[in-house]
Amino acid sequence: MLSRDILGGAVCVQLLPRAAYSAHDPAQWHTLGVTLERQTGIHAINSDHRVDFDTLPGVLAQTPIGVDVFSESMGGGEYLVLRMDRYFADQHLPALDQRIESAGHAGALRVAQQIRRALLAPQVDHLSLEQTVLSLVELAKPAQDRAHRLKSNALKPVLDQITELYQQPLTLEQMAGTYGCNALRLLRDFTRAVGTTPHAYLVEIRLQAARHLIETTDLALAIIALEAGFAHQSHMGSAFRQHLGITPSTYRRRTASSRR
Incomplete structure (x- = not known):
């Protein structure tokens, strides 16, 4: 896993590799994640009810502090996640009380790939990385795109x-x-x-x-x-x-x- 603290520690940028995992997020951070690779497994969002998931690249998911997330996958999939402290999230993102997702988000996928490229660089350009991360934050929208989700199933x-x-x-x-x-x-x-x-x-x-x-x-x-x-x-x-x-x-x- 590649990880970088930026913006004075208010945001932690993580590039999670393709690998089997079982994770239970303690919901202490406001997170913004983008799938870079297809991933299947089971998860439970703010409940004990576990359901199967099959997530495609380009899904932008936003989870506010207080929402409990369990996720498990036998193979994993490369995933970019921003973990933001409460003050930063309150300043830059709409108030939420549940996890929201937007599928087929071309802009988020493109910016996430740019962040991945920056994290993999031999020398990280911190200013460029911070600007790119902020551009991803700007793309976050509090709405689910159910039409895209149906298309992805087909x-x-x-x-x-x-x-x-x-x-x-x-x-x-x-x-x-x-x-x-x-x-x-x-x-x-x-x-x-x-x-x-x-x-x-x-x-x-x-x-x-x-x-x-x-x-x-x-x-x-x-x-x-x-x-x-x-x-x-x-x-x-x-x-x-x-x-x-x-x-x-x-x-x-x-x-x-x-x-x-």
Whole structure:
């Protein structure tokens, strides 16, 4: 987990990795979270009633102080969370008495990815990080987008297809066939529900797979690129630089240093 205290300690920025977890938030912080990766598991919000969840990237969730959250996942999923003290939350966010979510939030997903990139940088630019975090706070809206949630349920076969076949050169037509509509309709519905295009989602899946292999194996980067679905090592390197602001070799050195 990468963690940074900013704004005089009023906000703690955390990048939670893809990993199995069982967490019970003591509700001492006002939290703002964005899913960077699909995640399934069970949770209980302010009750003892546990229900299954299947959360897509681009879900912006806001939980006020006092709301108790239990969450458990066998595989986890990369997740960005801001933990804010009461004074900061009262100054910058609407008063809430329950957890709210907005699905398919393209703006929140884009800003969360920018924060992830800043946290992974060899040298963190604190001013830039603080400004980007504040821009995410500005995007928080006290409303649930039920229409997007319904769309995401309909898209689950396509999401499963990408998860299972990300190593292959998938086409929009293939995914549209799974969805049961034309390519343009799929592109429109997918972007609205997930907050990103099918291609961008596929690249993210490949990046997550490559990062996992870099973190857990000693395989050559050229082999990892092919295992993760990239055409070649240079293709993977370009994706790392564009989306994470770091090269695969630098990422390997950094994660090896963290393990030590």
